[in-house]
Amino acid sequence: MEQQIDSLFNWLDETTSIIEQEENTPYIEALIAASNLLFEQQVPEDLEPNYRTQLTNQVNAIQFSDFEREARQKAMQLAILKGMKGATQQHHYITPETIGVFIGYLITKFVGGQNSYRLFDPASGSGNLLLTILNQQQNMEVDSYGSEVDPTLIRLAFNNTNLQEREIEYFHQDSLKPILLEPVDVIASDLPVGYYPDDDTASSYELKAEEGHSFAHHLFIEQSIKYTKEAGYLFFVVPSFLFESEQKDQLQSYLKEHVHIVGVLELPKSMFQNEKFSRSILILQKKGPQTRDPRKVMLAQLPSFKDVEATNNVITQIDQWFKNDR
Structure with missing residues (x-):
């Protein structure tokens, strides 16, 4: 290989x-x-x-x-x-494969027992996260969709998908504007972090800022929940400071109304040059008639993925969570 x-x-x-x-x-x-x-x-x-x-x-x-x-x-x-390398735009990077593999593993655990599901990444970039997840899904039919505003990244995603002989339907657009897509079973996305410059579009969102520009990552969470079926799952790579920012109260009350917080898994610190850029995987379930809060939220500090024994220990803990606390 x-x-x-x-x-x-x-x-x-x-x-x-x-x-x-x-x-x-x-x-x-x-x-x-x-x-x-x-x-x-x-x-x-x-x-x-x-x-x-x-x-x-x-x-x-x-x-x-x-x-x-x-x-x-x-x-x-x-x-x-x-x-x-050296690209100045923050969105010009790809989600590390180890993160994609781990999210693929989590999706398999949560949708296990289904023969098929629909998957959407509203910030699909060069398609790496979607493709890595698809490579984890054995014996499962996945209808996949991605949306990306950047013309360079969407062309890379298209070629990347062709070379892997996968079928993904891409939307080349601003994902915070209406998308011609029926709600899906699973959302998985490495969210863009920062301010969203289009105040007119942001004004229709509950998570808009009271003054100035809104946080793009907050709007992406709201938009993603809108495009998820009831009882569907969302897996986000988010900044670890998500619930410590100035608009945290607004975000928390919105999440409490619309979703169950299922898990927060902090990614290995060793993956980030600076601790302030550290990220976590946030797992949500959209509320529906048959859904409920988990008995215990899945919380973990993930070890370096290079440490096989420590990673296996975390996977054992996650397996236990599915048996006892889900």
């Missing part, structure tokens, strides 16, 4: 560098073209002859179907990370 990942990453990196130099375009834009070339296996006709020969040689040197799905995902992750 490691050999496959290295081989495919090297191909993506070389091809991207050729396109980057020839077309004088940023690495991440060139990566979109390179990954599309890998999927389509066709070089455009109208290129300068030497450039066309270079790309034709690259295409002839590889066949993406020779690589396992996991290798394709990890090679693309590495290339995207290289392209986003």
Whole structure:
């Protein structure tokens, strides 16, 4: 597997560098073209002859179907990370795969027993979280949807999804505006953190700020609850200070009215360069006629995912929670 990942990453990196130099375009834009070339296996006709020969040689040197799905995902992750290194926009990053794998595990625990469900990520970025979750769902049919406003990220997500031969329906739009989507069973999202600049759109939300810009992450939580079926589950990667911010009372009363807080799992501190940027997984269930608060909220400080024994201990605790406290 490691050999496959290295081989495919090297191909993506070389091809991207050729396109980057020839077309004088940023690495991440060139990566979109390179990954599309890998999927389509066709070089455009109208290129300068030497450039066309270079790309034709690259295409002839590889066949993406020779690589396992996991290798394709990890090679693309590495290339995207290289392209986003030093990107100033906070939303230009991808959710670490270990977090996606853990959320996939949690979803499997909560929707276990179902043959199919509908999944939506309203801040899908380059599609990495959705694709990582889908790779965890064995013997289960998942109808998947993602929404992303950034044009670069949505194109990366589209190519990423093609290379993994998955079906995800993407909406290229501001996810805080109305979405043409029926409510889903599960929401999973790494929420954008910060202020939302569109005060007109924010004004229709219960979680809007009384003065100035509203918190985008609060609005995303409200929008996500709106697009979740009764008794459906929501899994958010949120800032660990979520319930300590200046609008915490407003958020807590809103959550109390609409959802059950099922769990708060603090991600390993070692994942974050600065503790103030630490994140947690917030698990909610939308209220419905048959739902109730859990006997005990699932609370845990997750260890480094590299510590196998400590991680297994946490998973044992979660299994116990499902037996006794759910």
